[in-house]
Every structure is written in C-alpha cells, then in structure tokens.
Amino acid sequence: MTRPDNPPAEIFRDDGPEVWHRLSPWMIAVRPIEQLPQLIPLVIAIVFAGRGAPDISIILTLIAVPLITIVPWLMTRYQVTDEHVRVRSGLITRKVATARRDRIRSVDLTASVPHRVLGLKKVRIGTGGDKESSVVELNAIPAAEADTLYRHLMATVARTARPSGLTEYGPSQRSVPPEQLSRLQLSWLRFAPFSLTGFAAAAAAGGLAAQFANEAGLFEQGATAAEDAINRIRDIPVSLVVTVSVIVVIAVGAVLSFGGYVLAYWNFSLVRNHRDGTLLIRRGLLTTNASSLDENRVRGVHLHEPVLMRAVRGARLNAIATGSSKNPLLLPPAPFDEAVRVGQLVAHDGDELTSPLNRHGRGALGRRLTRGFWGGLLFAVIVVVAVIGPLTWPWLILAAVVAVASSALGALRYRNLGVRVTGTAVVIAPPRIARHRYVVSRDGVVGWASSASFFQRRRGVETTVVATAAGAEAYAAVDLDPAAAAELMTTVSPELLAPFVVSR
Numbered sequence: 001m002t003r004p005d006n007p008p009a010e011i012f013r014d015d016g017p018e019v020w021h022r023l024s025p026w027m028i029a030v031r032p033i034e035q036l037p038q039l040i041p042l043v044i045a046i047v048f049a050g051r052g053a054p055d056i057s058i059i060l061t062l063i064a065v066p067l068i069t070i071v072p073w074l075m076t077r078y079q080v081t082d083e084h085v086r087v088r089s090g091l092i093t094r095k096v097a098t099a100r101r102d103r104i105r106s107v108d109l110t111a112s113v114p115h116r117v118l119g120l121k122k123v124r125i126g127t128g129g130d131k132e133s134s135v136v137e138l139n140a141i142p143a144a145e146a147d148t149l150y151r152h153l154m155a156t157v158a159r160t161a162r163p164s165g166l167t168e169y170g171p172s173q174r175s176v177p178p179e180q181l182s183r184l185q186l187s188w189l190r191f192a193p194f195s196l197t198g199f200a201a202a203a204a205a206g207g208l209a210a211q212f213a214n215e216a217g218l219f220e221q222g223a224t225a226a227e228d229a230i231n232r233i234r235d236i237p238v239s240l241v242v243t244v245s246v247i248v249v250i251a252v253g254a255v256l257s258f259g260g261y262v263l264a265y266w267n268f269s270l271v272r273n274h275r276d277g278t279l280l281i282r283r284g285l286l287t288t289n290a291s292s293l294d295e296n297r298v299r300g301v302h303l304h305e306p307v308l309m310r311a312v313r314g315a316r317l318n319a320i321a322t323g324s325s326k327n328p329l330l331l332p333p334a335p336f337d338e339a340v341r342v343g344q345l346v347a348h349d350g351d352e353l354t355s356p357l358n359r360h361g362r363g364a365l366g367r368r369l370t371r372g373f374w375g376g377l378l379f380a381v382i383v384v385v386a387v388i389g390p391l392t393w394p395w396l397i398l399a400a401v402v403a404v405a406s407s408a409l410g411a412l413r414y415r416n417l418g419v420r421v422t423g424t425a426v427v428i429a430p431p432r433i434a435r436h437r438y439v440v441s442r443d444g445v446v447g448w449a450s451s452a453s454f455f456q457r458r459r460g461v462e463t464t465v466v467a468t469a470a471g472a473e474a475y476a477a478v479d480l481d482p483a484a485a486a487e488l489m490t491t492v493s494p495e496l497l498a499p500f501v502v503s504r
Contacts, residue, residue, distance in 0.1 A: 012080075012152040020077040020088070026118040027076070027140035028069045033114045034139075035068070078138055080149065085125055085136055099136040103127040105297060105323055106278075107150050109290040111143070116288070121146035125153065126324050135324050154276055154292060176274040182331060182342050184268040184283075191333040192261035193254035194308040263287075265332040270342065279346065281329065293328050297321045299444030299470035300425060301330065301343040303353050305435035315339040319346065320440060320471035327471055343439070352427050352439045357418025363459035364417060364479035368410040368431060376406025409433060419477045419484075421491050426466055428475045438475050444468045448489045448497070464488060 015021070032039065042064060076089040085099045106126035115121055123138040123146050141149070266285035272295075273280060279293040300320035309315065317331035317339045331342050340353045380399035417431040426445065428438045447467035456462055461479040468475070477488065490497050 012148045014082045015079045017081065020079050023073060023076055023078070023138065024118075024120055024140040024142055025073065026120055027073045030112075030114050030118065030120065030140050031072055032068050034112070039068070080152075085138075085153070087136055087138065097136045099125045099127050099134075101153070104153055105294045106292050106325070107153050108292060109146055109150055110287065111289075112287040115140070116286075119143050123149060150290075150292075154278065178280075179272045179274065181270045181272055181279075181345050182268075182334075182338065183270070184265060184332070185334075188332070188334050189258065189261065191309055191312060191314040192258040194312055194314060195257045195261070195306065195333060261333070268332055270330060272345075279330075283329075283332070291325075291328060293319065293321065293325075294323075295346075297323050297470070298346060299468060300438065300440040301347045301349075301353070302327065302471065303339060303343060303435075303437040303439075305336070306333075307434050309333060310435065313337075317343050320438065320444075320468075322470045326473075347425070347439055347441070349425055349439055350422070352420070352422055352425050353437060355420065355427075357420045357427060357429055358484075360414075360417055360419070360479050361461065361481045361484070363456075363461040363481065364431075365411075365414045367455070367459055367461070367479055368414040368417075369407050370410075372407040372410025372413070373403050376409075377403035379406075417478065419480070419488065421488060426475075426488075426492055428466065428477050430476065431478055438471070440466060440468055440470075440475060442492055444470055445492055448493065449474075450485060466492075 045060075071091055072089070075091050076087065078085070078087045081101075083101055085101070085104075087097045089095050089097075104125055104127055106124075108124040108126070110122040110124065111120065112122075118140075119142060120140045121143045123141055125136040125138075127134045127136075138146075138149075263285050265283050267288075268283040269281075271280045271282075272278075277295050279295060279298075281289075281291045281293065283289055298319050298321050302318045302320055303315055304318070305315045313336045314333050315336045316329075316333050318327045319330050320326070321328060330346055331339050343349065343353050377399055380402035384395045384399060412433055413431040416429055416433070416435050418427075418429045420427040424442055426440045426442060428440070430436055430438075445466055445468055449465040449467060450462050451465075452462040456479065459479070460481065462482055462485055464477045464480050464485040466475045466477070467473065477485070480488070
C-alpha cells in the first residue's frame with residue numbers, strides 16, 4: 001500500500017532521508033493501458049507466433065505480463081523530503097530522478113480514464129529545465145494524496161532568485177484571492193469543426209485500421225467485395241461520387257473535431273494565483289489535466305489564427321515560456337477577442353496582439369511572389385507528368401492557372417508578414433498562410449543572428465533571428481532590409497550590440 005500512516009488530507013509531512021514509498025498497487029493495471037500503443041507490435045508478434053506454436057505464445061505471454069506490470073511497480077519507489085523529490089526505478093538499469101524543492105517551477109496533475117476509475121492521479125514535477133529529464137513523474141498516486149502533494153510543493157516553491165524586470169509578488173498580492181482569467185463557454189464549440197485535428201484523427205485511425213487489416217489478411221478476403229463495390233460505383237456519375245465523397249470527408253472530420261474538442265478542452269479554466277505567482281490551467285472531459293505555470297517563466301505569447309478558423313473570427317493562444325513545457329496552452333480555439341484579452345492579461349502587454357505591424361520591403365514581396373509562382377508551376381508540371389504523361393496545351397494551361405493561384409498565396413503570405421518593436425516586446429509575424437503573431441518580451445531576448453542566402457542577397461534582404469531561452473528559442477524576421485534589421489537589433493538590445501555599431 002502507499003503511505004499506510006498517511007496524515008490527514010490537508011497535512012503533508014516530509015519524509016526522512018531513509019523513508020521510501022511505493023506507488024499505488026493499481027499501477028499494475030494502469031501501466032499496461034498507458035503503454036498500449038507501444039505494446040501493439042508485441043501483441044501482434046505473440047498472436048502470430050501462436051499460430052504455428054501455441055506453446056511459444058503462452059511462454060512469451062507469461063514472461064511479458066510480469067515484466068510489463070508487476071516488476072515496474074516493485075522496482076519503483078519515491079520520497080518527498082524537505083530538500084527534494086526523488087524517484088527510483090529500473091531493474092537492470094537503475095534510474096534515480098531528482099527534483100530539488102528550491103528548483104520546482106511547476107506541478108501538473110493528470111488523470112486518464114483508468115486513473116479516474118481507480119481513484120488515482122499522475123503528478124509531474126518540473127524544475128524549469130529545457131529537457132524532459134528535468135521532469136520527475138509520480139504515476140498512480142491516490143487522488144487525495146496527489147492533491148495534497150500539489151499544494152504542499154507549490155506552497156514551498158522558492159522565488160528568491162528572480163531575473164531583473166520580472167514580477168515580484170509582495171504580501172499584499174499574496175493575500176489577493178485567485179483570479180479567473182478565462183473559462184470555456186459553450187459558444188466556443190462552434191470553432192471545433194474549423195480545426196484540422198478531426199481530419200488528422202481520421203487519417204490516423206484509417207492508417208491503424210489498414211495496418212490491422214493487412215496483418216489479419218482482411219484485404220485478401222475483401223478483395224471480391226471491393227471489386228463489386230467499384231463496379232457499382234462506376235455506374236454512378238463521377239460528379240455525384242466526388243460530391244458525396246467530399247461531403248462525407250467534411251462531415252466525418254467535423255464530427256471528429258467536435259468530439260476531440262470536447263474531450264480535450266471540456267471544463268477549461270485559466271486561473272491566476274496571486275499567492276504563489278502561478279497560472280493554473282485545467283481542462284479535459286475523460287482525461288483531466290491540471291497544469292501550473294510559473295508566471296516568471298513566461299516571456300511572451302503566441303497568437304495563432306488557423307486558415308479555416310479565421311472565417312469565423314477564431315484563434316488559439318499559447319504562452320512562450322522557459323522550462324520543459326515551452327509552449328503551454330493558454331486558450332483553446334476561442335473567439336479572437338477573447339484570445340487577445342487573455343494574451344494581454346498574461347503577458348502584461350498593451351496592443352501588441354492587434355496593432356498594425358511594420359511591412360517588409362519590396363524585396364520581401366518579390367520573393368513571396370516569385371517563390372509562389374515557380375513553386376506552383378513546378379508542382380503542377382510534376383503532377384501532370386507523373387499522373388497523365390505528355391504535357392499537352394490543356395494541361396500546360398492548367399499548370400499556369402495553378403502557378404497564378406500559388407502566386408496569390410504568396411501575396412497572402414506577404415500580407416501576414418511583419419515586425420514591430422514596442423517599449424516592452426518584439427512582435428514578429430512570419431510569412432505563412434495561417435496567421436501567427438509572436439510577442440516576445442524584450443527582457444527575454446538573449447541574442448541575435450543574421451543570415452542571407454544567395455537569392456536573398458540578390459534581392460538585398462536578410463533574415464534576422466531573435467534568440468531567447470523560451471518557446472521555439474529562435475524567431476525569424478524574414479526578408480528584412482539591412483537597415484531595418486540593424487534598427488531592429490539596436491533598438492531592442494542597444495548594450496548588447498554596442499561593440500558592433502560603428503559611429504559616423
């Protein structure tokens with residue numbers, strides 16, 4: 001059992017140096033379910049091995065089941081002292097994961113369906129490092145104990161070493177009750193069908209089903225039925241077949257997107273805890289997730305307007321943060337105005353998410369149009385040659401139409417391109433069809449890099465990269481004029497670039 005001498009739910013006592021605890025015995029049931037995708041090849045191998053030699057299949061099963069279930073539970077122990085949280089695991093290769101208490105920056109609680117049925121939760125403790133190895137995970141902890149551990153660890157997070165310019169929470173702020181910044185509204189469900197996640201889920205499910213069907217020989221068994229179906233479809237007008245296929249694909253994708261949205265973001269809420277300076281994000285219908293984000297790790301926000309969602313004025317918002325989770329979700333697909341409001345509250349920015357950006361020069365426009373035209377033309381020619389054969393005039397005209405349409409997309413990419421510097425942040429919008437706007441705090445900028453390819457030099461432009469320890473760690477302002485690039489760098493980091501600036 002886990003902690004047989006547990007204190008009351010609201011009190012958590014630190015362990016001594018020699019005190020270790022096991023995870024809940026229900027880990028034996030939870031672990032195989034969580035690792036089911038990785039175990040599918042093993043299950044298939046055992047099943048097919050049993051076709052010719054049933055004894056081998058039984059032996060392999062008797063060996064695999066304990067190794068997957070009982071052994072990990074027996075070999076995993078943890079302790080929570082006043083100095084660290086430590087987890088020991090492994091049979092042949094011993095592993096010890098340690099999180100120092102004064103380095104803890106996040107504590108996340110997750111409960112999948114098996115966890116919730118068995119009254120368990122998964123605790124993930126982050127120390128602010130950039131790698132997954134900086135996260136200590138306690139899987140299969142009783143739910144009440146996990147909640148108490150969460151409050152205990154977050155209450156003792158050390159906040160003495162704060163970078164200059166970041167928020168310091170004084171006694172008056174710590175007495176302020178938690179502030180709810182946003183929560184899911186039922187009206188937000190209208191944005192679900194305009195996401196591509198449903199189509200991706202349908203493709204993944206189809207691929208998995210095809211793999212199983214191939215392994216089981218269902219393709220051969222269904223070959224005759226497929227031929228009959230194809231013969232019947234040939235009697236139907238092509239236009240009707242195409243129309244019905246498009247409608248079915250859109251309907252299935254929309255339904256899957258709607259279902260995925262509900263499963264992932266139901267009961268979503270974003271709360272600011274002034275007491276410890278953290279943001280608490282809760283979401284999930286079947287699998288619940290509660291993530292804490294230290295506000296001093298936030299270096300900006302990322303506003304994303306997908307192509308389909310722009311038609312209904314929707315957007316999603318992520319933070320640009322340091323640590324193992326560099327782009328934590330702040331807002332699921334929601335109204336654009338709500339995303340802007342939340343972004344301003346989290347990043348303490350003004351109008352960086354809505355104000356017009358400075359356009360790049362004619363060189364950037366020329367490159368977008370040129371790349372769009374030749375890219376579209378080359379793609380169309382390759383497709384025609386590969387599928388149809390000789391290039392006749394009708395197909396050449398179609399290729400030209402595709403090239404012009406691709407040039408129009410290039411113009412759209414140029415419209416979404418821009419950069420701006422404010423008193424507190426650098427705003428960068430990359431040349432993409434879907435709108436992205438990255439707002440990076442000037443305090444988080446740690447360096448710069450410039451590069452120019454052969455084709456960029458011919459246009460007289462260059463790419464300037466903002467280096468930061470947060471998010472993607474590098475944000476590129478593409479195809480800037482050299483003078484604009486120099487002004488951008490010297491405005492944001494005058495002291496850093498002073499040795500490289502020549503006075504005239």
